[in-house]
Amino acid sequence: MKKTIEGKAYVLGNDVDTDQIIPAEHLVYSLTDPEEKKNYGKFALSGVPQEAAGLPDGNHAFVDEGKFESEYTILIGGKNFGCGSSREHAPACLKIAGIQAVVAESFARIFYRNSVDGGFFIPFESKVRMTDDIKTGDTLLIDLGAETLTNKTSGKSFSLKSLGEVIDIIEAGNIFEYARKTGLIAK
Amino acid sequence: MAMTVTEKILAAHAGKESVVPGDNIWVDVDVLMTHDVCGPGTIGIFKEQFGQNAKVWDREKVVIIPDHYVFTKDKHANRNIDILREFVKEQDLPYYYDVGTDNYKGVCHIALAQEGHNRPGEILFGTDSHTCTSGAFGMFSTGIGNTDAAFILGTGKLWVKVPETMRFEFTGTFPPYIMAKDILLQVIGDIGVDGATYRTMEWAGDAVYRFSMEERMTLCNMAIEAGGKNAVIEADEVTLEYLKGRTDKPHTIHHSDPDANYYYKKTYNADEMVPIVAKPHSPDNKAAVTECTDVKLDRSYIGSCTGGKLTDFIAAAKLLKGKKVAIDTFIVPATREVEQDLYKTKMDGESLADIFKNAGALLGEPSCAACLGGPKDTFGRANSTEVVISTTNRNFPGRMGSKQSQVYLSSPYTAAASALTGHITDPREFLNN
Numbered sequence: 001m002k003k004t005i006e007g008k009a010y011v012l013g014n015d016v017d018t019d020q021i022i023p024a025e026h027l028v029y030s031l032t033d034p035e036e037k038k039n040y041g042k043f044a045l046s047g048v049p050q051e052a053a054g055l056p057d058g059n060h061a062f063v064d065e066g067k068f069e070s071e072y073t074i075l076i077g078g079k080n081f082g083c084g085s086s087r088e089h090a091p092a093c094l095k096i097a098g099i100q101a102v103v104a105e106s107f108a109r110i111f112y113r114n115s116v117d118g119g120f121f122i123p124f125e126s127k128v129r130m131t132d133d134i135k136t137g138d139t140l141l142i143d144l145g146a147e148t149l150t151n152k153t154s155g156k157s158f159s160l161k162s163l164g165e166v167i168d169i170i171e172a173g174n175i176f177e178y179a180r181k182t183g184l185i186a187k
Numbered sequence: 188m189a190m191t192v193t194e195k196i197l198a199a200h201a202g203k204e205s206v207v208p209g210d211n212i213w214v215d216v217d218v219l220m221t222h223d224v225c226g227p228g229t230i231g232i233f234k235e236q237f238g239q240n241a242k243v244w245d246r247e248k249v250v251i252i253p254d255h256y257v258f259t260k261d262k263h264a265n266r267n268i269d270i271l272r273e274f275v276k277e278q279d280l281p282y283y284y285d286v287g288t289d290n291y292k293g294v295c296h297i298a299l300a301q302e303g304h305n306r307p308g309e310i311l312f313g314t315d316s317h318t319c320t321s322g323a324f325g326m327f328s329t330g331i332g333n334t335d336a337a338f339i340l341g342t343g344k345l346w347v348k349v350p351e352t353m354r355f356e357f358t359g360t361f362p363p364y365i366m367a368k369d370i371l372l373q374v375i376g377d378i379g380v381d382g383a384t385y386r387t388m389e390w391a392g393d394a395v396y397r398f399s400m401e402e403r404m405t406l407c408n409m410a411i412e413a414g415g416k417n418a419v420i421e422a423d424e425v426t427l428e429y430l431k432g433r434t435d436k437p438h439t440i441h442h443s444d445p446d447a448n449y450y451y452k453k454t455y456n457a458d459e460m461v462p463i464v465a466k467p468h469s470p471d472n473k474a475a476v477t478e479c480t481d482v483k484l485d486r487s488y489i490g491s492c493t494g495g496k497l498t499d500f501i502a503a504a505k506l507l508k509g510k511k512v513a514i515d516t517f518i519v520p521a522t523r524e525v526e527q528d529l530y531k532t533k534m535d536g537e538s539l540a541d542i543f544k545n546a547g548a549l550l551g552e553p554s555c556a557a558c559l560g561g562p563k564d565t566f567g568r569a570n571s572t573e574v575v576i577s578t579t580n581r582n583f584p585g586r587m588g589s590k591q592s593q594v595y596l597s598s599p600y601t602a603a604a605s606a607l608t609g610h611i612t613d614p615r616e617f618l619n620n
Contacts, residue, residue, distance in 0.1 A: 028263035088332035
């Protein structure tokens with residue numbers, strides 16, 4: 001597991017639901033075919049209303065027209081990030097678009113679980129609200145050991161909550177590797 | 188040790204005497220359900236992790252119900268159903284309800300109940316967040332992603348964090364114009380869209396126990412809209428009556444102990460409930476119908492796992508009988524069984540289907556249809572700036588298609604009353620006549 005994650009921030013608000021993360025009409029592409037799967041990157045976060053797309057100003061495309069990956073690699077969210085559907089296409093599309101970490105005030109249960117069990121990226125919970133202090137495009141540094149997120153653009157630091165009991169699955173890579181390590185399924 | 192019904196089911200499936208909230212346990216799974224949207228991804232991960240020739244852990248315990256993108260020309264969606272067919276053939280799975288055959292059912296959560304896959308005391312996981320619907324049968328059921336589903340396919344097990352339980356009790360009697368959907372929107376509005384995150388919503392009280400199984404399913408269906416892990420109603424005589432002729436598999440009825448620990452308890456007086464809507468764009472954006480009567484509508488939509496069961500259509504038909512709708516009105520039965528019942532069930536000699544057609548409503552084929560937008564050619568999909576009143580479960584931006592559309596969630600009574608006037612209307616205006 002990496003010790004630090006550095007990248008550009010893309011900031012969203014509260015209750016970002018899975019229909020905003022990946023609208024239902026796009027759930028038809030294969031998640032295994034390498035070429036077809038790229039479409040998930042292309043349409044990641046395409047359901048977010050314009051005014052909320054990349055706060056504080058909005059109107060920032062997460063993925064530029066014609067591209068399959070985003071220039072932003074760290075997502076910042078408010079409360080209840082990933083609410084709604086159990087579609088694993090939601091964390092998958094963010095990973096395919098290049099997201100390495102999602103840091104939110106709180107997560108909806110299934111999205112959080114899918115992110116961890118599928119090994120897409122680490123879902124961090126912040127101790128305080130960050131969406132007022134981080135702007136889309138700011139450079140962020142997450143230090144996993146210190147459990148902090150630093151906004152290198154503004155200099156401000158935030159404490160992250162400990163990953164707790166899911167750390168073992170995160171360190172193993174996903175639920176399958178964790179089960180192999182602990183002898184629940186054959187290696 | 189005193190436990191809630193959910194804790195008892197989880198303990199029994201983990202081989203433990205007791206569990207407490209926060210425990211991480213591995214449970215044995217009784218049923219895994221998947222559908223056309225998440226099945227192909229699940230199958231892909233299963234093969235990648237367990238091998239191209241791997242067999243599922245128990246073919247009798249896997250249920251596959253295509254229901255989301257069924258009546259569409261979308262080539263990817265149709266290819267996904269072919270992937271399901273191939274897997275079912277290869278694994279020789281007995282419970283597959285294929286599109287284009289007499290065995291096609293429709294929306295998975297209702298089909299699970301009608302085909303006898305919901306049994307008290309069991310654990311059911313499904314690759315759909317509304318899998319919590321099955322909790323109406325006194326069982327533990329919740330939605331999972333493709334990875335967890337693939338893990339179950341290979342092992343028959345999954346890790347679960349034991350949830351805390353919130354208990355919602357209704358004493359007294361619901362007024363005749365109140366449906367389970369009103370209760371649900373009231374409670375979600377009270378606790379918020381993350382009010383039950385990671386927790387169980389346990390529904391109880393005499394007023395709840397007087398609900399039919401279909402109304403109980405509606406109550407459990409939207410636990411996820413409050414962030415809940417599962418919903419549950421203790422099984423009773425009403426449950427057993429529904430199960431007759433649908434399953435003869437053994438089951439276990441669990442009851443919450445009177446001294447069980449609850450994270451939260453609230454008692455409501457059923458007699459005081461009023462018709463409720465959730466305004467755009469969140470299921471907890473609650474308002475009494477009487478506060479929204481100036482909202483002009485373009486469309487009324489009655490369907491889905493939440494609001495497309497026979498009970499829902501009987502309610503709608505009571506209002507629409509002998510009248511004409513003022514706006515586009517879409518009727519989408521959840522399953523084939525519900526659809527057949529629309530033709531068999533009569534009011535004063537007129538079938539529900541005829542009541543709807545004569546009122547000028549449009550009848551669609553059973554499936555999830557426009558509840559979640561879906562491919563562009565989906566029946567009832569909002570493709571522009573429509574203002575919709577809908578018996579479905581979510582009104583997130585763009586949920587029913589276009590990001591510019593607006594969705595008000597309501598009971599079938601309210602959706603039917605509003606269809607007749609073209610603006611949000613209290614069903615009492617018609618029911619009292």
